[in-house]
Amino acid sequence: MALLTISGLRVSYGGVEALRGIDLRVDEGEIVSILGANGAGKSTALMAISGLTRPSAGEIIFDGKSLLKIRSHDVVSLGVAQSPEGRRVFGTMSVLENLCLGAFRIQDRNHIETTLEWIFDLFPRLRERKKQLAGTLSGGEQQMLAIGRALMARPRLLLLDEPSLGLAPLLVKSIFTTIRAINEQGVAILLVEQNARAALKLASRGYVLEVGKVALEDTAANLLANPSVREAYLGG
């Protein structure tokens, strides 16, 4: 069952087309990876899904509803949350405050408490540092916070933009293990990654974006074996 369907999506920034008509699908409970070089349009696609950039053409359907008719701040209540590129945690607010903002649209206090416990179990470091200001965390901890904050909305689809960027290899491994654990709870994940090998090991399918178009679309296993993908994104 398709949870998210994107068709013919075009986005331009002041006359320059960042996305030139892409089609993409994420099924219920699936991990899908988007690969591509800088400027290929990966982050633009995620921002368009979250409603922060408006497409010039195309359609985004989530759970049978068009997201294009929905105001950006309402997208998250439908079940789509994002951990954006560069983490964008609220630096002068505490870890706990950041997490609570993730649950901004949830009214039920018990529900928020339960989710908070789940996130502290996924990322024990956040529990230790919940009183600390987000801006004083290390890069890895900020990444955990950004993912945890997105999960506080209890999404059915989690958009992750470059979760491994700038992290030490050991930390990358642990973040990817946690992403799998999140997925095993039934959360579908659309993962944008520079670290193509790790992303494809996690995902069931992948898309390769090149200058705003889908150049290649296949199962993760096939992409890992594909010679041109190996050369361009997996270092030969």
Add this chain to the structure above:
Amino acid sequence: MEQFFQQLFNGLAVGGIYALVALGYTMVYGVLKLINFAHGDLFTIGSYLGLTMLVSWNLSGLLPPFLGMLVVFVMVSLFVALIGWALERAAYRPLRNASRLSAVVSALGASIFFENAIMLVYGARVYVYPDFLRPDFVLNIFGVAIPAMRIIVITVTVALMFGLWGFIQRTKMGAAIRAVALDQGAARLMGINVDRVISLVFLIGPALGGAAGLLIGVYYGQIDFTMGWNYGLKAFTAAILGGIGNIPGAMLGGFLLGVTEAFAAAYIAVAWKDAVAFLALILILIIRPTGILGERTADKL
């Protein structure tokens, strides 16, 4: 020594009023990165509305004095809050995606509009708040005679600031305001309605500004339609002094400016008080360009 303490309390009273107005500038700057030049005129409107309610409607005579004053206080704040909300809708929201300069010009235009509207409605003459509103007894604090009015103004301004601080730090909407000030895009990803938060800021800031206008009317007794420019400039200075965009900074800046002025007037000469106040601003900006509590960011104004 007696004079020192009297001037200190005088400075704190005026400074508290500056601080209330400064909060309006700083909160709007925080969420929109815009100086709301019309804010000083909202303060003036507060003064005039207070006068109308107290004198023409005689609310303080119809109700018991304390209750009457409280009702006027609340009504003035609500009224000015609504004007502030409408101002954002009419003058700033349509320009949200325009260049920052357009919004600044719109703010200046709104200021001129309000100033002239007040003049058309009330006339260009100076108005005087009735004397009976000012309690004339004097409190004896540690052997220093302090007029009760100063203590009342200080208490009211400090109470409002604590209220605001609690709201910003302890409530969900307060957290949303802080989030929007830090990163609008990330705030929207959280499901925060940024437009609604901006509207809320344009209700709170003007409510405090209107309340300050009423206080200045009661405290000094004399109001005129151009005073928003003067007090607005002082409050804006206070906001910069403390670090624009920073809420505790605006409070600190207001009190500091009020006390500096009071001491300059007492120990140098009344004519020098503005000069000394601005000299203090220049000196602090040389040492700390982002203001006393301002964060070190490259992108300010």
